[in-house]
Structures are given as structure tokens and as C-alpha cells.
Amino acid sequence: TGAALQFHRFLAVLCVMARLGLRQLQAVMGHNLHNPRARFTQWFQKEHGKNIDARYLSTSKKQAVPLSLASVLSNGEVSREVLEVLAENSFDSMMLTDVEGKITYANNGFTVLTGYEVDEVLGKSPDMLQGLGTDRKVISRLVEAMKIGGDFEGKAINFKKDGTPFIMFWRVLPVRVGGVLKGWVGIQRECSHS
Numbered sequence: 001t002g003a004a005l006q007f008h009r010f011l012a013v014l015c016v017m018a019r020l021g022l023r024q025l026q027a028v029m030g031h032n033l034h035n036p037r038a039r040f041t042q043w044f045q046k047e048h049g050k051n052i053d054a055r056y057l058s059t060s061k062k063q064a065v066p067l068s069l070a071s072v073l074s075n076g077e078v079s080r081e082v083l084e085v086l087a088e089n090s091f092d093s094m095m096l097t098d099v100e101g102k103i104t105y106a107n108n109g110f111t112v113l114t115g116y117e118v119d120e121v122l123g124k125s126p127d128m129l130q131g132l133g134t135d136r137k138v139i140s141r142l143v144e145a146m147k148i149g150g151d152f153e154g155k156a157i158n159f160k161k162d163g164t165p166f167i168m169f170w171r172v173l174p175v176r177v178g179g180v181l182k183g184w185v186g187i188q189r190e191c192s193h194s
Helices: 002-018 022-029 036-048 069-073 079-088 108-114 136-147
Strands: 093-097 103-106 152-159 165-177 180-190
Touching (some): 093 108, 136 152, 136 165
Antiparallel strands (some): 093 103, 093 180, 152 165, 165 180
């Protein structure tokens, strides 16, 4: 049935994530997969000392709820490493700024996009990428969004380190911890059309 197929796909993903082979999975679940949900839930409880969230074992026609980044990052052993891998291997340029707007982090995508090495931009404002061709109306919208702690999306002409203009689409999002603004995340991408 559709629900069983969905559940077996979920198990296949878990096998990869947990690095279990098919034979190991069959040993856990048994060759006769009667009531696989209950068998898997029992195995997960025994193996990990906690219950798996029932939302991920849905047998309804609705799709199972994917794991959130927060749940993945709740494992202290991997949280920093997961974020590093995500950021450093993104095709998009990513930067973090403090609440004053000074760059505290930029990924490899930022260097590829702009030509600036990370150590050249730390402590500086992202407005270093702007120039005469940058639309002031777009920048005003960004400033207004940041004043109220809101999200921003925009597209404007920016400039690479060598002075080459490019059209950049970007998002700026607030980072809050316990409801307190701690900084900003900027995600940038070069647009191939205007």
C-alpha cells in the first residue's frame, strides 16, 4: 500500500543515515515485515534510549514531516559540523553580521561571488559591495526592514573586488536567540538577468 511504501522509503533513508546495511535492517526488522512501524519503534527505543517522534512514522496519506534543522542540530556532537558543511559547501554566498552590521563570517561562496577573501571583509559592512550603480531605493527598503527586525529580499547592482558590476539577488534575515536579536544572515546570489 501507499503508506507501507512511504514507511519503507523512510526506513531506507534512516538506513543510509545510520549507515545500516540491508542485512542489518532485516536483522532489526525481521524478514517478515509485519507491523514494521512497531518493530522499528521498539528497535529505535532500544538502540537510542528514546522514542522516535511519531510524526515521522505517519501511515496516513499525508507525507511524513521532515526532520527540522533544529532537531538535527540538537545533537551537540554534530551541530557545529553540520552548519559548517552546509555553509561552506553552499553554492550561494552567505555572510553573518553582528547587530551593528559588521561582517563576522563569510563562506567560500562569498569569495567566489565577490572576489574578496574572508579576512578582507571581517569587521566591515556589507555596503562595501555597493557603488554608484546600486539602487538606493532597494538599500532604503533593506534599512527599513532591518530597523524593525524584519526579513528582506532584494535585487541590486553590486560590485566585485575588481570593480566588475553584477546583479545580486539577496535575502537578509534576523538571527534571534530567545527573542533577542543577535545578528543577521545574508544569502546572496548573482542573477543572470535583470
